[in-house]
Amino acid sequence: MAEGRTIRLRIARQDGPESPRYWQYFEIPYQPQMNVISALQAVAAHPVTIDGRETTPVVWDCNCLEEVCGACTMLVNGRVRQACTALVDRLLEEQPSEIVLEPMTKFPVVRDLFVDRARMFHSLKRVRAWIAVAGYHDAGEGPRVSPEEQEQAYPLSRCMTCGCCVEACPQFSKIEMSRDAGESPEQYEARKVAAYDEEFLGAAAISQAVLFNTHPTGRLAARERLEAMMGPGGITDCGNAQNCVKVCPKEIPLTRSIAVAGRQTTLYALKRWLLR
Ligand code: SF4
Ligand code: SF4
Ligand code: FES
Known part of the structure; x- marks a missing residue:
């Protein structure tokens, strides 16, 4: 694309967690090697819509780039993915x-493109x-981890809790809730x-449980994880739809982890039943 051209962005806006969603259009100058974060930075530097109306800068989250x-x-x-790449x-x-x-659909929107992924951390x-x-x-040296075990563990350790897998998962539904009148922030947090x-x-x-x-x-602590x-x-x-593995940017073998977790829990349940 030639320099001097412009790029049109259509961005879903939401002023707060309870506010309605609306669209805004922006036009920014094209620059070589841009990514979506640099496009959003161009909007932040000049928050004016395509029809010349001043607006608030678009909010998004990022860190490592x-x-x-x-x-x-x-x-x-x-398509769910990282804006920085x-x-x-x-x-x-x-x-x-x-x-x-647009923001991910399975998490509450904090503002615009910024969502609250607390549920994943929970x-x-x-x-x-x-x-x-x-x-x-x-405590001295820990137990040795064999190269074979390291090879199995390394791909799972690359998870960055980004949310792509749960966004694509039909079994992971958005929880719709808001703070009731008279409810303190602490009570609301506990209810959430x-x-x-x-x-x-x-x-x-599930994949992290398998890793640990x-x-x-x-x-x-395997017993607590299996419980x-x-x-x-x-x-x-898990409905085994396998959408998760297709969208994971780190190519983590999620369906293998799910199968391993399934085997581990079945064995554990059997042992628990035999030792009753
Ligand atoms: S498993 Fe993959 S898609 Fe899911 S949170 Fe981790 S890195 Fe993201
Ligand atoms: S395999 Fe399980 S976790 Fe993955 S997308 Fe399907 S239902 Fe969700
Ligand atoms: S800012 Fe994109 S993954 Fe960290």
Whole structure:
């Protein structure tokens, strides 16, 4: 595309969590090597719509700018992906008329393209996706992890909790709720967390549970992770549609993780029944 040309952006706007959604159109100067974040920065520098009306700058989230943090995930031309690695030249090849930006649909919108992914982080808490330490004193060398185990674990460790997999998952539904009159922020938070606990964990959390269950130290909390995956919103809620694995930007073998989690929970349930 020649320099001096302009790019048209169609952006979904929402002034706050409870506000209605509306569209605004912007035209920005084309520059070589732009990505969607630099296009949004051009809008922020001159927040005037295509018909010359001044507006508020578009809000979005980002951090690493190199597809590591997952914060900039949004729908770009209807496809869930990271805005920082969505290159404008490629997008214009696919759809020359405009670039369409919308927030993910499975999370509450904070403002414009910025969503609240707290539910995903809560799913990680539900499955204890970490290695517990008994203290910060020098406990000596940890157990060795074989190269084979490392090879299995590394792809799973690349998850950035971006949300693409749950956005594409038919079993992961948006929870619609808002703060009731007279409800304190703390009460609302507790009600939200209770609602999260009933809903599907999602592929990312299941895959992280598998990752930590295969680690020699993480394995010590395997029972709690398996219990969480067997509870409400656990592994049996997965319909095996495999949409998740198709959209994961880190190419994490999510369906393999789901199959491993399914086997681990079945074995665990059998053992639990035999040892009653
Ligand atoms: S599993 Fe993939 S798509 Fe899902 S949150 Fe992790 S990196 Fe994103
Ligand atoms: S395989 Fe399971 S987690 Fe993945 S998209 Fe399908 S239902 Fe969702
Ligand atoms: S800004 Fe971190 S993934 Fe895009």
